[in-house]
Amino acid sequence: MIEFRPLRTKRLALKLQEIAIGDAISLAAIPPSMYESQTTRFLTSVIKEAEAATPNHVTDPRAMTVQERGFVVAHYMAHVSETAPDFMIGAGRFSNYLVGQQQNVVPTFPAGDVGGDAWSLVPLIGAAAESIEELHGDLLGISGEYHWMLGCMASQLRKAGDTPPDPVTDTGYGDWLRDRMFVFHRYPESDFIQMLVMYREAVRKTRHFFNMDINGDGVIFLEEVEKEAVATLPPARFPVSSCLSDFSLRMGGKTPAVGE
Incomplete structure (x- = not known):
């Protein structure tokens, strides 16, 4: 043993x-x-x-x-x-x-303003990641990296007045997430790209344990490098x-x- x-x-x-x-x-x-x-x-x-x-x-x-x-x-x-x-x-x-030694999980982080709204970022937890995974293939025209990108943004980005269900305890979270992903899917192209840039920067600023990123398979972790240095190892x-x-x-x- x-x-x-x-x-x-x-x-x-x-x-x-x-x-x-x-x-x-x-x-x-x-x-x-x-x-x-x-x-x-x-x-x-x-x-x-x-x-x-x-x-x-x-x-x-x-x-x-x-x-x-x-x-x-x-x-x-x-x-x-x-x-x-x-x-x-x-x-x-x-x-x-x-x-390094970065372990702090930031409950809510002010991400920025896009489309006339002030957005904040919450961490991606396991239950939410499972819901994104379960929805893969169920949303017409949405798959691969774009699916995970939409899912993570829809789960993590919040604006004033948002009242999402609890992904851990509420069985309706998957339906809520599906609807929210479609809302983001219908954003004007320029607003969506601006939001994506804002989202990635907020994720970077709230990093803990690993540098989280997304690809077609889901959540990945990037090599930790010195500032301005370029990663030489593939995502893990x-x-x-x-x-x-x-x-x-x-x-x-x-x-x-x-x-x-």
């Missing part, structure tokens, strides 16, 4: 446990396209204890930000990887993507498959992967 060091951050106080073989095989059978759903199931399986040390602490994996979720998966990987603790990610290492993710044994991957019908 693998023993895990406690994980403590500004909002997390967790003790992990080794995943059960049945859970591992079940997770291995989940399609890679369901990355966020798979991550939630994995975290639920391996979090042994989640302490609510302060009112700001989060215990539900679906309420954690996508960056926090990635950090917890990486903590597990650091205990099981053959190249641990600073494990390999392609041609790079975990430390190439980690944003922390797939659950990298935490599972070759045996579990084979039993789940997957070819063992080397990580992403």
